Amino acid sequence: MRPQELVGTEVYDPKGERVGKVATVYLSEESQQPEWVTVHTGLFGHKESFVPLAGAQSATDGLHVNWGKDKIKEAPRIDADGHLSAQESMNLYDYYGIPVQRAGEPGGQGQRGKMPQDRQTQKQARGGQQGRQDEQVMTRSEEQLKVGTQRVETGRVRLRKHVVTEEQQVTVPVSHEEIRIEREPVDPRRAGKTEIGEDEQEIVLHADKPVVAKESVPVEQVRVRTEEVTEQQQIRDKVRKEQIDVDQPRPGSVK
Structure with missing residues (x-):
């Protein structure tokens, strides 16, 4: 793993417990490979503890080291100021039980006083700074249009009734009595005697x-x-993106 890829990586102990995130990477002066890292520990991650990368393995979830969380948190307190002195590195070797190679022995992982901090790994995580001596790394970013939906009130419908008066006409059959006068002769044999008078x-x-x-x-x-x-509705908006240009010297301009 390159130094710039380690910065911000989650660190786990052998039990799988999360220790913290990598804050700074220290390189071996001999191999220029990552040898120590500092991890944010303590309350709110305000403390940085040194952890050796010997035997560490990189996985999809982060970096797995060979020392327990409590062991790492109690490591000697050393300010991450950009350089480890010989005494500071000796204290770390002794604390973690890592053999220290003596003078005249081949240099390697245990070399003391040979681990200047690669401060630029933190800058590379933000893009635009130098990584290894033979490469330049710059991160390009762009805006992406993300569209979702939100339910909002657009109107209300009320049911309301009111009274309207209208005129109706209905035909009803009605009957009435009328006087009809009928006259017929009287049979004298049945009439009998009558008196003349008013009635x-x-x-x-x-x-x-x-x-x-x-x-x-x-x-x-x-x-x-x-x-x-x-x-279906069409959404249109403007997004910004960065472009990287390389300014190269013209042929013959460098003497």
Whole structure:
């Protein structure tokens, strides 16, 4: 793993417990390979603890080291100021039980006082700074248009009824009585004797009169319900993106 790829990586102990995130990477002066890292530990991650990378393995979830979380948190307190002195590196070797190679022995992982901090690995995580001596790394970013939906109120529908008066005309059959005079001769044999005089009789006439009555009856039900209607809308917006240009010297311009 390159130094710039280690910065910000999650660190786990052999039990799988999370220790913290890599803050700084220290390189071996001999091999220029990552040899130590500092990990954010303590309350709110304000403390940085040194962890050796000997035997560490990189996995999809992060970096797995060979020392327990408590062991790492109790490591000697050393300020990550860009350089480890010989005494500081000796203290770390002794604490983690890593053999220290003596003078005249081949240099390697245990070399003390040979581990300047690669500060630029942190800068590379943010893009635009130098990584190894033979390469330049710059991160290009761009905006991406992400569109979602949010349900909002667009209107309200009320059911309301009111009274309207209208005129109706209905034809009703009515009957009435009328006087009809019928005259017929009297049989003398049945008439008998009568006296001449005045007489009066009264006949009552009847007629039908329309009578109006009103009654409220239910005639109709009105129901309102909602239904989902899906339609397609085109969303258009402007996004920004970075472009990287390489300025190369023109042939013959370098002397």
